[in-house]
Amino acid sequence: xxxxxxxxxxxxxxxxxxxxxxxxxxxxxxxxxxxxxxxxxxxxxxxxxxxxxxxxxxxxxxxxxxxxxxxxxxxxxxxxxxxxxxxxxxxxxxxxxxxxxxxxxxxxxxxxxxxxxxxxxxxxxxxxxxxxxxxxxxxxxxxxxxxxxxxxxxxxxxxxxxxxxxxxxxxxxxxxxxxxxxxxxxxxxxxxxxxxxxxxxxxxxxxxxxxxxxxxxxxxxxxxxxxxxxxxxxxxxxxxxxxxxxxxxxxxxxxxxxxxxxxxxxxxxxxxxxxxxxxxxxxxxxxxxxxxxxxxxxxxxxxxxxxxxxxxxxxxxxxxxxxxxxxxxxxxxxxxxxxxxxxxxxxxxxxxxxxxxxxxxxxxxxxxxxxxxxxxxxxxxxxxxxxxxxxxxxxxxxxxxxxxxxxxxxxxx
Amino acid sequence: xxxxxxxxxxxxxxxxxxxxxxxxxxxxxxxxxxxxxxxxxxxxxxxxxxxxxxxxxxxxxxxxxxxxxxxxxxxxxxxxxxxxxxxxxxxxxxxxxxxxxxxxxxxxxxxxxxxxxxxxxxxxxxxxxxxxxxxxxxxxxxxxxxxxxxxxxxxxxxxxxxxxxxxxxxxxxxxxxxxxxxxxxxxxxxxxxxxxxxxxxxxxxxxxxxxxxxxxxxxxxxxxxxxxxxxxxxxxxxxxxxxxxxxxxxxxxxxxxxxxxxxxxxxxxxxxxxxxxxxxxxxxxxxxxxxxxxxxxxxxxxxxxxxxxxxxxxxxxxxxxxxxxxxxxxxxxxxxxxxxxxxxxxxxxxxxxxxxxxxxxxxxxxxxxxxxxxxxxxxxxxxxxxxxxxxxxxxxxxxxxxxxxxxxxxxxx
Numbered sequence: 001x002x003x004x005x006x007x008x009x010x011x012x013x014x015x016x017x018x019x020x021x022x023x024x025x026x027x028x029x030x031x032x033x034x035x036x037x038x039x040x041x042x043x044x045x046x047x048x049x050x051x052x053x054x055x056x057x058x059x060x061x062x063x064x065x066x067x068x069x070x071x072x073x074x075x076x077x078x079x080x081x082x083x084x085x086x087x088x089x090x091x092x093x094x095x096x097x098x099x100x101x102x103x104x105x106x107x108x109x110x111x112x113x114x115x116x117x118x119x120x121x122x123x124x125x126x127x128x129x130x131x132x133x134x135x136x137x138x139x140x141x142x143x144x145x146x147x148x149x150x151x152x153x154x155x156x157x158x159x160x161x162x163x164x165x166x167x168x169x170x171x172x173x174x175x176x177x178x179x180x181x182x183x184x185x186x187x188x189x190x191x192x193x194x195x196x197x198x199x200x201x202x203x204x205x206x207x208x209x210x211x212x213x214x215x216x217x218x219x220x221x222x223x224x225x226x227x228x229x230x231x232x233x234x235x236x237x238x239x240x241x242x243x244x245x246x247x248x249x250x251x252x253x254x255x256x257x258x259x260x261x262x263x264x265x266x267x268x269x270x271x272x273x274x275x276x277x278x279x280x281x282x283x284x285x286x287x288x289x290x291x292x293x294x295x296x297x298x299x300x301x302x303x304x305x306x307x308x309x310x311x312x313x314x315x316x317x318x319x320x321x322x323x324x325x326x327x328x329x330x331x332x333x334x335x336x337x338x339x340x341x342x343x344x345x346x347x348x349x350x351x352x353x354x355x356x357x358x359x360x361x362x363x364x365x366x367x368x369x370x371x372x373x374x375x376x377x378x379x380x381x382x383x384x385x386x387x388x389x390x391x392x393x394x395x396x397x398x399x400x401x402x403x404x405x406x407x408x409x410x411x412x413x
Numbered sequence: 414x415x416x417x418x419x420x421x422x423x424x425x426x427x428x429x430x431x432x433x434x435x436x437x438x439x440x441x442x443x444x445x446x447x448x449x450x451x452x453x454x455x456x457x458x459x460x461x462x463x464x465x466x467x468x469x470x471x472x473x474x475x476x477x478x479x480x481x482x483x484x485x486x487x488x489x490x491x492x493x494x495x496x497x498x499x500x501x502x503x504x505x506x507x508x509x510x511x512x513x514x515x516x517x518x519x520x521x522x523x524x525x526x527x528x529x530x531x532x533x534x535x536x537x538x539x540x541x542x543x544x545x546x547x548x549x550x551x552x553x554x555x556x557x558x559x560x561x562x563x564x565x566x567x568x569x570x571x572x573x574x575x576x577x578x579x580x581x582x583x584x585x586x587x588x589x590x591x592x593x594x595x596x597x598x599x600x601x602x603x604x605x606x607x608x609x610x611x612x613x614x615x616x617x618x619x620x621x622x623x624x625x626x627x628x629x630x631x632x633x634x635x636x637x638x639x640x641x642x643x644x645x646x647x648x649x650x651x652x653x654x655x656x657x658x659x660x661x662x663x664x665x666x667x668x669x670x671x672x673x674x675x676x677x678x679x680x681x682x683x684x685x686x687x688x689x690x691x692x693x694x695x696x697x698x699x700x701x702x703x704x705x706x707x708x709x710x711x712x713x714x715x716x717x718x719x720x721x722x723x724x725x726x727x728x729x730x731x732x733x734x735x736x737x738x739x740x741x742x743x744x745x746x747x748x749x750x751x752x753x754x755x756x757x758x759x760x761x762x763x764x765x766x767x768x769x770x771x772x773x774x775x776x777x778x779x780x781x782x783x784x785x786x787x788x789x790x791x792x793x794x795x796x797x798x799x800x801x802x803x804x805x806x807x808x809x810x811x812x813x814x815x816x817x818x819x820x821x822x823x824x825x826x
Contacts (some may be wrong), residue, residue, distance in 0.1 A: 055752075315728070316648045319820075337649035344471045
């Protein structure tokens with residue numbers, strides 16, 4: 001247990017730390033690099049599943065299938081491929097996803113509808129479904145509690161490192177674990193919607209016993225403060241998928257109403273998903289710095305979120321943070337372009353705690369040297385205070401570097 | 414006369430080509446580089462003026478003053494500084510703009526309310542108003558018909574070259590000239606609104622005799638197809654200003670109703686502003702390529718515009734064009750994230766005339782070699798056909814290069 005936070009403890013772990021979850025991953029022939037590209041997650045007992053998907057008009061065929069399979073009351077498994085988005089390939093995409101689910105189900109002795117499918121990678125290229133199919137038996141045979149980390153590695157594409165987060169908490173005297181992983185480094189500007197809805201992929205497992213309705217609600221709230229508040233490049237994917245599985249093996253009295261148990265569970269889930277979201281940004285394509293934008297004093301939380309997200313997509317801000325140049329004019333220009341109505345003459349802006357704008361104008365006392373120091377740090381915190389209400393939100397992004405251009409000028413070829 | 418287009422002729426010229434317009438520019442102490450930073454435009458007889466400004470919540474004090482002065486029935490002059498945005502500097506900003514107008518008016522023997530002010534440059538720094546003030550008499554003394562080009566140079570900041578466009582047409586037997594200039598290379602994602610509203614600056618002069626109401630209408634329509642359809646970096650400025658002046662010296666029968674004269678005038682204005690807008694993109698910060706995104710078959714023009722603009726702000730698209738990588742998946746992902754509802758299974762996509770997506774899926778016949786050739790060209794044309802209606806729009810952007818990061822990592826310091 002690394003540190004204590006509210007009513008949960010942060011522990012080392014990922015998708016197989018909660019009781020009853022097994023995982024495996026291997027190379028199935030999709031990635032040119034030869035790195036692992038096919039992963040399987042399995043719950044030894046039926047789990048309820050909550051989901052959130054991209055709101056893009058173009059959607060991966062894997063998501064189409066997963067949406068249908070989520071109509072099943074319980075879920076047992078998830079098969080994920082990386083290196084291919086299974087998107088914009090016509091009808092074969094849906095058929096490929098269905099085949100993956102069916103073959104996994106056969107190996108596991110469960111129903112195909114109990115298997116979900118997720119994909120990430122290049123758009124518009126058919127998957128090498130034959131070699132993927134052949135790999136599934138071996139994938140299923142190797143399922144193991146110790147392979148959460150291998151699973152987390154196999155879902156990566158341009159990401160440079162795996163991301164895991166895990167907490168433990170007590171519910172009704174029983175120890176409950178919530179663990180997860182996420183991938184995503186580019187095409188990161190999720191706008192996920194629960195029950196309808198990177199390429200952000202994030203998978204959360206818990207052994208808590210919780211009703212589907214409350215898991216849905218907890219997931220939606222957690223997404224609103226985590227994945228839906230990050231941006232690497234402002235580009236929304238066709239494949240963004242967040243899935244949470246709860247298999248009840250902790251043996252707690254079922255969480256089926258709102259109360260302190262639900263609040264504790266939510267706090268743990270918020271922590272895990274917030275950590276994963278911030279890890280995605282820290283490892284964003286070409287990222288050398290981490291930027292936190294907090295907007296407070298807005299008329300509503302929706303206004304605060306809108307402004308915070310707008311500022312995190314500003315290429316001009318991202319480049320000046322990259323260069324260590326405290327050009328706060330770019331912050332106010334971006335905040336002002338969010339289409340949220342506010343009174344500019346009231347606005348204060350802080351860079352790393354140093355006030356630079358007071359009542360909408362340059363704050364003369366800001367020391368140029370100290371500001372420059374703040375902007376040279378690896379983590380840059382920006383606060384915009386609209387002083388017009390109680391709405392508050394935090395969004396995260398990374399700097400925009402020449403390496404970002406390198407990575408993306410020649411990705412598909 | 415370089416070439417003939419519709420009912421007008423394209424001629425070499427700028428803001429002083431139309432009859433009765435004089436200009437001058439000089440260095441007044443604002444720019445560290447020592448390049449020209451103060452410019453004056455003057456009409457020898459009273460002109461009607463139409464304007465469009467940024468919709469940013471933060472607005473330059475120069476725009477505040479200009480809005481007030483536009484209440485005057487006629488306008489005689491425009492004073493423009495570059496190197497300082499005159500924005501977020503508190504009350505002194507408005508006072509500085511007013512002083513500039515007053516001093517120019519005194520030298521020209523006109524009323525201060527007949528002088529408009531525009532600014533572009535760094536946000537949050539007070540102008541060196543004393544040295545600017547001292548320069549104004551010399552500025553006014555040197556006004557000349559031959560200095561349209563000097564004016565066009567003086568309004569530049571990170572731009573690498575001046576931009577001018579000019580047409581001649583006949584209205585009621587009289588020769589009418591419409592000429593203009595524009596600056597802007599970064600912080601370019603204008604959303605200009607007429608009568609309310611980069612740093613885009615563009616100034617248009619004409620000797621046509623036209624009513625204020627119709628000039629307003631013509632300007633608004635022209636902006637909708639030109640400046641409001643360009644993006645360099647997706648960042649909206651606090652200072653965007655487009656101004657059009659018509660002094661009536663062509664001696665045509667006043668255009669005061671809709672008809673063929675108005676249509677001809679509009680066609681000329683559309684051409685000049687369209688050319689200027691595309692020049693801004695071609696010279697966008699770090700630009701090595703020019704990208705045109707046409708969306709057709711949308712349910713409405715508004716839908717088409719929204720999708721086209723969304724695609725032009727995609728960093729992923731801009732980087733793959735930079736690298737010559739025809740990664741069209743990024744186009745559909747971006748189009749699909751515009752929040753416009755459409756049927757993805759109907760969509761066709763063309764790159765430089767080569768079909769790559771047919772009915773929402775990879776078009777197998779697309780030749781990789783030819784595609785790569787298309788993407789290696791300096792001008793890249795993208796068409797997205799939604800096949801769901803008659804709405805059509807074209808937007809323009811440039812590629813995203815390492816040079817863009819260089820330019821913007823250390824701009825203010």
